[in-house]
Amino acid sequence: MESTLPEKKIPVGISACLTGQQVRYNGGHKRSRYCLNVLEDCFSFETFCPEVAIGLGIPRDPIRLVGLEGEHPRAQGTKEPELDVTDKLLDTGHTFAEKHRHLRGFILMKGSPSCGMERVKVYHPNGIPHHADQGVFVRALRESNPVLPLEEEARMNDAVLRENFIARVFAYDDWKSTVEPDPSYHAILQFHSRQKYLLMAHHYEGYRELGRYLAEAHDLPLEEVIEHYISRFMEHMAHKATRKTHTNVLMHILGYLKKEIDSDTKQEMLDAIEQYRQEQVHLVVPLTLLKHYVKRHGSDYIRSQTYLNPHPHELGLRNYI
Template structure:
């Protein structure tokens, strides 16, 4: 009988976060945006590293607000809303690059929505005359992601969406696995082992990426180790950023069922197929067919399939698969 081990944290995972989300009074008006979900749920798994880019570059509290301003299709700049000669763009870019390059212990970053420094997307951009222009990305986070493209980032407000929440947290835990098992002990063997246990989680997020990285690893031993690792993790994290769907989860569930097709009796197989179909049709959450699948994998599954992180990508106490 094979064993499916739940993911048990030996220590909390280091994650960057906008300081105001922890309740720190660092916003332009002296306020904060305390996040109950980050502090009361995710704090059980994450050890936060707070950053406020605007305070870090010397802006006071309270302070004149800044906003993104761009002429036409030019790259937005962070200017004062009262005095447009106040331009903190370069300082925010430099701080973003500094954190991206130096904070290599981070496994993820949770951002403040709509911020001209920290907003991940849909941040308001204005014409110089004050009229709305388009939407963009905060200056700090743009530089952060350019300096560390593998780092999972997400806005706190978007964590209210069950699919986006699952996507971000799965990426954080996968990246933590990489940091601990491959980056800390580099070898072709550890690289292959990482891919081996992450492959069905990757398939759920991006089937084409799953196939591409499988082909890549077939030839990766011909490359210098550090180059092979760097190319792999960049592509892996890029593919993992795709959102898993009912369709892709169903595909993975059927693949895992295939490992037991010769062992299951007809009634058990039919029970599993019905559970997977109910999930595909949106009648039950993912946790329902997955619980059935785990039950039979413990009895009939191989050690290889029972070690797939797809079965337990994060601690079950988070309950994320009850809502997708």
């Protein structure tokens, strides 16, 4: 099978400790074998440690999130609470986001008061763990670039979350590469056309919503359409695709072949899809069959669907979902 790895690696940000850099508060690292041994074939990693960037030393007294539920927590020293680096982390995050608009995603360190994406412990001012929130650097990233795909390295041990994040990175790369350089209504429609079934697999209502929106978008200012479309598209793509939604998409695509394939072939496809729906096989089984017949009998439209190849087959992401 031909390689489907991108000719040019996709730029993705990553917490520096995940690449083996010894930048953690204790002078250690959290080197990710998956990122460096697998994803580096596709991604050009740009490392960043916000805590080092604001001038905290290595090693250093750790910081933690402190605050009451319903308010943005502060990043303060655990041993010296008067040390408050919240504003520095926010400023660094906003500056980083503005200077790195070319990134297609960011892989983060779990549990970090700066880089944790979610479920970071927040302590009550009395020192007792109280609730959970996101890291301060992540908050700034989301404020400055809400469409940027984010994921924690540890969460990518989950096959569905791993596939979801990488599909979003490749979809965002498609947008950044084909729509942003020369924006037009036509470019947006072409993007939507080829991403249609991938979007449907992630969020059916989102797929319908954006289809209706684009049907009337020609009357709106182009800049407004661009901002609205990509914001909603990436938000819908963040939904996890399920066996039910994948089954729905597989049946839709099979519908484009019903006049070109014989009844035995159609039944073979239906059986494979049903085995997948009932959790007897992984998605790769019906999808491989479907791609074979789409390649032989499908129209240009259906062959162009990114759902069939949303990321390189070398990553094997659909072998486990």
